[in-house]
Each structure stands twice: as structure tokens, then as C-alpha cells.
Amino acid sequence: MNLTILGCYAATPRTFTNPTSQVLEISDRLFLIDCGEGTQLQLRKNRIRFTAINQIFISHLHGDHFYGLIGLISTFSLLNRHNSLTIYGPVGIKEVIKLQLKLANSWPQYELKFVELKSKKSEVIFEDKRVIVKTIPLKHRVYTNGFLFVEKPKERKLNVDKVQEYEIETCYFQNIKNGRDITLEDGRVIPNAELSFDPPAPRSYAFCSDTVYTESIIPIIKDVEVLYHETTFLNSEEHLAEKTMHTTAKQAAMIAKKANVKQLVLGHYSTRYESIKAFKKEAEEIFDNVLLGDDGVVFNFK
């Protein structure tokens, strides 16, 4: 699992900082999350293959999270994309994208699908044989969702030595990988735990931007491996965080701690601060494993 931060600054694009967008690679799938202005350039700079992106998840319809979407959709079209593209985002996203395509009289030659979100409860919005994506309802100035990406449990690994020892035939291997016990010809029952090893733990990633501090997300992101949580402000600007419905670094760390996540990635920094290092320092006073997101950074989660 790895995460490429294409942009993680709040509000306006600037010469050296980009609005929110990131690419999550999990179980050989590539998911684009949010798409601020300039995302297509950031994808090029970070050498992400455009054709590998088949799903785009948009948290909310503030400009710094989706004004790059129409340009990306159009560029896909100009590059003769063939595979279908599905956009997940708040109600309204379909209307605004379709209106722009209509005005440009430029309809994509590939299939463009929309899954519009309006539920205030967590729901499964994507599922294939390897990965499930659920919404994480957030509390912001407009309807907003975070997204939880979880690998499905993988099959158990065969204990080859034991299988040979019991002379189990290959036709039973899949049953063992599926967790079943095996009855030998002499009637002995060999428990699965003896014939197989635990599979690698499912990877998981939670994206939470933008939101005021809310513990309502904790049951949804509980024990997640990596949590990206917005930290627009430092604790010294807590009043602004509350007013604008954003989070401080301290608050993000409190969420990480209470949800018992393994690692916390910070981002969505207000551009008022000269250095982002203070965010890490503040969060580490509460929570140990803090990673400082920044544009162009790639996190490889081993």
C-alpha cells in the first residue's frame, strides 16, 4: 500500500503548493481521492499513469477539492481513453460536470459514470473482489465525506511441510486456503490452523478532509492502519478551526489516538504558516506515529 500526496494545502493553489488530491495504491488498485485545480499536472509530475485511474472519490464540492476534475475528465478524453471512469461525490457533481461538457460540446468517448452521495451514515460505495470503500461522514460547511479503503481478507497460506506430511492431495488445497479443516482417509480431522498460516493482515486507509473535530468518525476508522486527517490549523488558531469547521493538529492526533490507528498522516495545511513542521510537533505531543504529508511525497506502507 502506498500513498502519493499530489497536493495537501488548503484554499488557493500557489506557485509551490497544491490543493487537495492524492493517489492511493492498495491491492493493485489505484484510487484518486479529491481533485483540486492542477491535479492533472501533479499526476504527470508524479508519473501516475492516467489509464490506471478508474475511480475518483470527491469528498466535497469546495473548489480546492474538485476544480481540477472537469479538466482531468476532458484530458482523459483528449488522450483517447477507453475504459470507463466512475466519479463518487456529493449530489450535484453530475450536474456540474455534465453542464460543462454540454457547454463545450465535448462528450467523452469513454463511459463516464457518477455515484452521487447524500447519506449521512457510513455506507459501502465501492466493492470489488479485493477492496471495499466506505464513506466516512464528516462535519464541514457543506456535505462532506471521508473515505475508508479496506482490503478484503486474503486467503490463508498453505503450510507446505504439513500438507506433505499428511499427504493431502492438491484438490483440497483451496479448501485449506479458505480455512476449512481436513478429514484424512483414516478419519482423523486435521484442524486448519495446523495446515495453513494466517494471511497478511488486510491493509486499510482512511481519508478525512475537511472536518471539524468530531468523535463520530471513531467507530468507522477504529484500528485503521493509516489515517490521513486534515490539520488546517495549529492549536493556537483553535477558534478559527471551530469557526471554519476545520481541525487543529492537536485534535487530529486526539482522533488518531482514540481510534487506535497505527499511523497518522497530516495535511490540508492553511497557507498562513511559514513552515508545516509545527503541525508534526504539535501532533506528536498526543500521538507517536505521525507522518507529515507534503506535495509530491510518497509514503510506502510496508
Add this chain to the structure above:
Amino acid sequence: MNLTILGCYAATPRTFTNPTSQVLEISDRLFLIDCGEGTQLQLRKNRIRFTAINQIFISHLHGDHFYGLIGLISTFSLLNRHNSLTIYGPVGIKEVIKLQLKLANSWPQYELKFVELKSKKSEVIFEDKRVIVKTIPLKHRVYTNGFLFVEKPKERKLNVDKVQEYEIETCYFQNIKNGRDITLEDGRVIPNAELSFDPPAPRSYAFCSDTVYTESIIPIIKDVEVLYHETTFLNSEEHLAEKTMHTTAKQAAMIAKKANVKQLVLGHYSTRYESIKAFKKEAEEIFDNVLLGDDGVVFNFK
């Protein structure tokens, strides 16, 4: 008069090239023309003061000419802009911008005005005491206008020596600047030409992008000082130019010659060509005074 090319490449933004946008400074006014994705970054890089832009002219609603507009409008808002902003562009531009502002629940605190264009004839769309802006109806795949910017004639310059020689009182000076003859107390009539000099010739600039080769624009841009004309293709791809309703460098030069313009600026290059120098070479075979537009280039027209 000077022209800053923020972007002059067709189709998709790329790492080192930008879609169409330019800033014209004429008679102390600053006009933004077209606004592809990333225009706000290009404005920053070229140190154009955001607050100096009060009018934005959008030629047509293809993405490479206007997908940066909503971001710029939002950024103006985040930067606490106060002065009003007027957008000139095809019918539909108001609906799409307002829809995006509504979905973001982010209304600018400044006055945002729209002048929607639909006429197929050239018309005056902006006029103040110094400058007039007219549309130049173009022929493209969607409704498209170029824009002609013309200074109003300035007042004549006083011939100070002559005025003193005839002992003309200062209260008559404005009449002389306005072109009136003067009757002295002894009844002699002094013709204005003897008392004043011609004012500097009005500056003029015509922006024409995107369009198929069309001589219908010649009467409108006749004798203009500077013509920016799109040259998406070279003559070797004339069939593509016709098919996609664009122009070749040769054709742009023919328009410049037939319209008797002083200087031709080229732009809107297809990204298929390795170097843009070939555009200049091809145009110069037809027309002498060719300038090669490129991102970040500033032309000072003395």
C-alpha cells in the same frame, strides 16, 4: 501597450505548457483574456496584480480557455477582493459559474457580473473613457468570439510655441486640444492644425482564438496594430485544421497580410510539434512582422 502570454498551447495543460490565457495592458487598463486551468498560477508567476483585473473576456467554453475561471473567481474571494468583476463570455457561462458557487456554498463578497454574448455580429461589449472592446465573431466548433481592443482617440497636443506667439489665453487651451480653431480678438481665425499636434495614434489589439480560416474577420481587424491569431497546426496538417476548425500558421499570416495589420503574434500551438519555431518560419513566408508567442513572454509594443 503590452501583452503577457500566460499560456498559448492548445488542448491539455502539460508540465511546461499552459492552455490559453493572456493579459493585455492598454491605456492603463489590464484585461484578462481567456482563462484555462492554471491561469491563477500563471498570474502569480508573472506577478500580475490580481486586484488590477476587473474584466475577463472568455472567447468560448472549451476547457482549455475557461476551466481556470471558477478557481480564479474563488481565489479572488478568498483574498477578500472588494472591487466588482465582470465576465464577458458565451451564453451559459453565468449558469456554470453560479452552479459551482452554489454547490460550494461560497458566494463572493464582491460583485460578480456577467455579460453573456450570443450575437453573430461584431458588437461593442465594453467601453469606458479610454478603451472600447468589440467582439470578433469567429468560426469554431462552438460559439466563439475574438476580441478587439481599441484606444479611443486622445486629445491633440498643444503647440506651446504657437500658443504663446498668438498670446492665446489658457481658458482656450482645452478647445484647442479638442481640435477647435481659435478666433483672435482682432478677428483672425487660426486653424487648429497650426496650434496643435496630432495625438499619438490609438493603440489596438485583436485576439483571435480559436477559429478556422475565415476572411469574414478582416473588415473588423483591418489595420489593427497587433493581431494575435491562433495557429494550431502547420500547413502540413491543413486537413486537420479544417476538420477541427483551427488555423495553420500560413493561414494566420494570410489573414494578417490581407487585414494589413502591423504585427502578428502566433499562439495556440498543438502540442504535437517538438518545436514551435516552425510556426514562425511558415508564417514569415507570407507576412514580415511575426512574433512567436510563448508562455511567460511579455511583448512591449512601443
